[in-house]
Amino acid sequence: xxxxxxxxxxxxxxxxxxxxxxxxxxxxxxxxxxxxxxxxxxxxxxxxxxxxxxxxxxxxxxxxxxxxxxxxxxxxxxxxx
Numbered sequence: 001x002x003x004x005x006x007x008x009x010x011x012x013x014x015x016x017x018x019x020x021x022x023x024x025x026x027x028x029x030x031x032x033x034x035x036x037x038x039x040x041x042x043x044x045x046x047x048x049x050x051x052x053x054x055x056x057x058x059x060x061x062x063x064x065x066x067x068x069x070x071x072x073x074x075x076x077x078x079x080x081x
Contacts, residue, residue: 002014002016002017021042022042023042027042028042028043028044028045029041029042029043030042030043063075063076063079
């Protein structure tokens with residue numbers, strides 16, 4: 001395990017570790033502190049509406065697939081009633 005130095009602006013840049021996990025500028029990290037241990041875990045943030053839509057898909061609350069746009073429109077109209 002390499003030693004990392006905390007820089008003057010409290011930055012920590014473990015280059016080898018960052019490259020190994022593929023972190024890029026702007027990536028989000030979840031921080032957990034337990035005792036004197038700090039854990040950084042890469043995370044992705046998605047829009048709330050997108051998260052709800054993905055949950056609908058996972059639960060099978062979808063329409064389709066459709067062969068034509070007209071078929072899709074008919075299904076949407078039936079579902080709206």
